[in-house]
Amino acid sequence: MSSFVRPLRYAVFLGAMAGSLEVGLRARPQQGLETTELLRWWLCSVLLGALFGLLVGLGFGKLRRAEGLIFGGLLAMQAGINYRFEWVLNNFLRDPKVWGGLLAIGVVVLGISYILHPLLRRIPLFFMGILGLFGLGLALGRAREGSARPAAHFPVLIVSLDTVRVDHLAAYGYGASQPNLQRLATEGARFTQAIAAAPITEPSHLAMFTGIAPFRSGVVSNGTELGDRPALIWRDFAAAGWRTAGFVAGFPLHGKYGWDQGMQVWDDDFGAIAGLQSLSLVKAWNQVAVKEHALRERSYDRVLARAIPYLKRHRDEDFFAFVHFYDAHGPYVSPYNGPLPEADAPALPLPAYWPPEYRHVSDEKWLIQAYDNEIRSLDDAIGQLLEALGPRLDDTLLVVTADHGESLTEHGYYFDHGDNLYDPSLRVPLLIRWPGKIAAGLSIDCQVGGVDLAPTLLELAGLSNSQQRDGLSRVPELRGEPCRERPVVSSTVSGRSWDPPPVDHALRGQGSKLIRSEQPLHKPERGLAPLGEVAVGYHFFDLAVDPGEKAESTQDPRTPAARELLDSLLQQGQAGIHPDMDAETKAALKALGYLNE
Numbered sequence: 001m002s003s004f005v006r007p008l009r010y011a012v013f014l015g016a017m018a019g020s021l022e023v024g025l026r027a028r029p030q031q032g033l034e035t036t037e038l039l040r041w042w043l044c045s046v047l048l049g050a051l052f053g054l055l056v057g058l059g060f061g062k063l064r065r066a067e068g069l070i071f072g073g074l075l076a077m078q079a080g081i082n083y084r085f086e087w088v089l090n091n092f093l094r095d096p097k098v099w100g101g102l103l104a105i106g107v108v109v110l111g112i113s114y115i116l117h118p119l120l121r122r123i124p125l126f127f128m129g130i131l132g133l134f135g136l137g138l139a140l141g142r143a144r145e146g147s148a149r150p151a152a153h154f155p156v157l158i159v160s161l162d163t164v165r166v167d168h169l170a171a172y173g174y175g176a177s178q179p180n181l182q183r184l185a186t187e188g189a190r191f192t193q194a195i196a197a198a199p200i201t202e203p204s205h206l207a208m209f210t211g212i213a214p215f216r217s218g219v220v221s222n223g224t225e226l227g228d229r230p231a232l233i234w235r236d237f238a239a240a241g242w243r244t245a246g247f248v249a250g251f252p253l254h255g256k257y258g259w260d261q262g263m264q265v266w267d268d269d270f271g272a273i274a275g276l277q278s279l280s281l282v283k284a285w286n287q288v289a290v291k292e293h294a295l296r297e298r299s300y301d302r303v304l305a306r307a308i309p310y311l312k313r314h315r316d317e318d319f320f321a322f323v324h325f326y327d328a329h330g331p332y333v334s335p336y337n338g339p340l341p342e343a344d345a346p347a348l349p350l351p352a353y354w355p356p357e358y359r360h361v362s363d364e365k366w367l368i369q370a371y372d373n374e375i376r377s378l379d380d381a382i383g384q385l386l387e388a389l390g391p392r393l394d395d396t397l398l399v400v401t402a403d404h405g406e407s408l409t410e411h412g413y414y415f416d417h418g419d420n421l422y423d424p425s426l427r428v429p430l431l432i433r434w435p436g437k438i439a440a441g442l443s444i445d446c447q448v449g450g451v452d453l454a455p456t457l458l459e460l461a462g463l464s465n466s467q468q469r470d471g472l473s474r475v476p477e478l479r480g481e482p483c484r485e486r487p488v489v490s491s492t493v494s495g496r497s498w499d500p501p502p503v504d505h506a507l508r509g510q511g512s513k514l515i516r517s518e519q520p521l522h523k524p525e526r527g528l529a530p531l532g533e534v535a536v537g538y539h540f541f542d543l544a545v546d547p548g549e550k551a552e553s554t555q556d557p558r559t560p561a562a563r564e565l566l567d568s569l570l571q572q573g574q575a576g577i578h579p580d581m582d583a584e585t586k587a588a589l590k591a592l593g594y595l596n597e
């Protein structure tokens with residue numbers, strides 16, 4: 001064997017072994033991988049590692065003490081990637097902490113490996129193969145789910161349709177074909193006045209699953225580290241014996257912010273091959289070559305590809321499953337869309353995060369139809385979920401709702417959300433189906449908030465409400481009892497160029513809304529600036545006579561009482577807490593339209 005071939009073989013085997021061991025160390029039950037998915041991930045990592053090893057071998061194979069340098073090169077690259085993209089991600093390359101650390105890693109590791117070359121050269125290739133198989137066995141063992149549990153309760157399935165406004169659903173009178181959503185309304189209950197806690201994904205979902213409003217939780221913006229959240233209701237379900245699983249489609253609900261806490265399975269892998277995005281080499285490639293450094297979302301078919309096998313695998317058990325779809329979030333790219341229209345007027349002022357091919361669009365009706373097409377796709381997805389439940393469908397407590405809506409040109413706000421607190425961004429669907437427990441065709445006109453979902457689910461499941469929550473259980477209304485009217489407080493970041501940002505709040509009653517806005521008294525020249533003083537304004541709308549919120553009701557006698565109530569509530573909360581976001585988070589949120597700098 002030539003002196004060059006042996007080092008190349010050594011490098012390939014060593015790289016493959018490293019790829020196998022990395023999967024073994026990264027695999028965990030919370031990924032919810034089936035055996036075939038785990039094997040696919042393992043094979044991809046082995047092949048990627050072997051290819052990387054080959055490249056290192058070609059670089060060092062002809063040098064003196066080649067095997068030692070190859071071993072050191074692979075180790076130094078792996079250590080350098082982890083150091084650069086895990087420890088000093090937010091530092092510029094010119095920072096001595098970055099280049100100095102990388103240089104030190106390379107010199108120390110290569111130096112030690114060069115000295116240890118005689119020992120490293122004696123490592124037989126079959127031993128690397130054994131370690132590679134050990135990595136596979138480790139992955140299979142670490143990824144294994146817990147044993148099956150007998151069904152003593154019932155399945156719970158919560159479906160969140162991100163960015164879906166209520167007045168574009170057939171179940172609420174809209175003229176569109178949405179048979180599966182219509183079926184849920186016909187066979188269950190629908191709330192006609194459900195109001196989101198925020199027109200932003202993360203704070204609204206946190207309110208839904210904790211029953212705590214954003215102005216109290218302090219989470220008013222995407223990209224916020226949740227910290228420990230004992231009020232997340234899946235903790236209560238898990239403690240009572242339910243399996244718990246979440247399948248999310250959008251970056252703001254990624255486990256890196258703490259959303260996976262208390263969940264046995266939290267699937268936030270947006271890649272086509274499960275697990276691949278977690279590998280060091282892939283993360284490094286994303287940082288260097290992929291726009292915004294990582295995948296930010298996935299379409300409904302990819303969510304279903306992970307959720308449906310789980311539902312089928314566990315449908316004879318008790319599970320609490322959360323399925324999140326992100327498709328209705330702009331840009332609207334449903335497979336039901338036709339070609340983009342030719343421009344015949346000035347282009348619409350679309351959000352900055354929309355891709356260039358939409359920049360010439362001038363047809364509002366085409367974009368509204370594209371939005372409806374996204375909801376049509378989501379209706380198809382719900383149909384597949386219903387089918388996956390099989391014989392346990394009628395045993396399942398099924399909820400379909402949304403975190404917020406979308407402005408479709410109202411108030412001069414074009415195909416976006418998050419910057420105001422008008423009803424197009426806050427009124428959402430809420431459908432609950434549970435045959436034999438909830439009357440079919442029930443329509444409830446009470447105003448309810450997103451914070452009401454958590455206590456309602458707990459009471460329906462017969463679980464005690466162990467945490468202090470802002471929400472009110474709506475089980476009495478589901479039983480046909482009279483409405484209990486309560487105002488809903490919604491919040492949003494009103495200016496994204498300040499640190500901390502100003503926050504707007506809305507107090508919505510059954511026939512009125514008061515918006516409290518914060519306007520900074522100075523404007524930053526560029527980037528983030530200290531907030532400083534703000535001017536506070538109040539805007540009252542009589543929704544009974546002006547449901548479109550087109551004109552303020554400046555002399556309404558209800559205004560002083562509403563102002564006093566809202567101010568009193570805010571004094572008890574923590575509004576205005578600003579998330580400490582890393583560079584990757586900022587880039588992803590900016591690309592999705594949630595951050596402007």
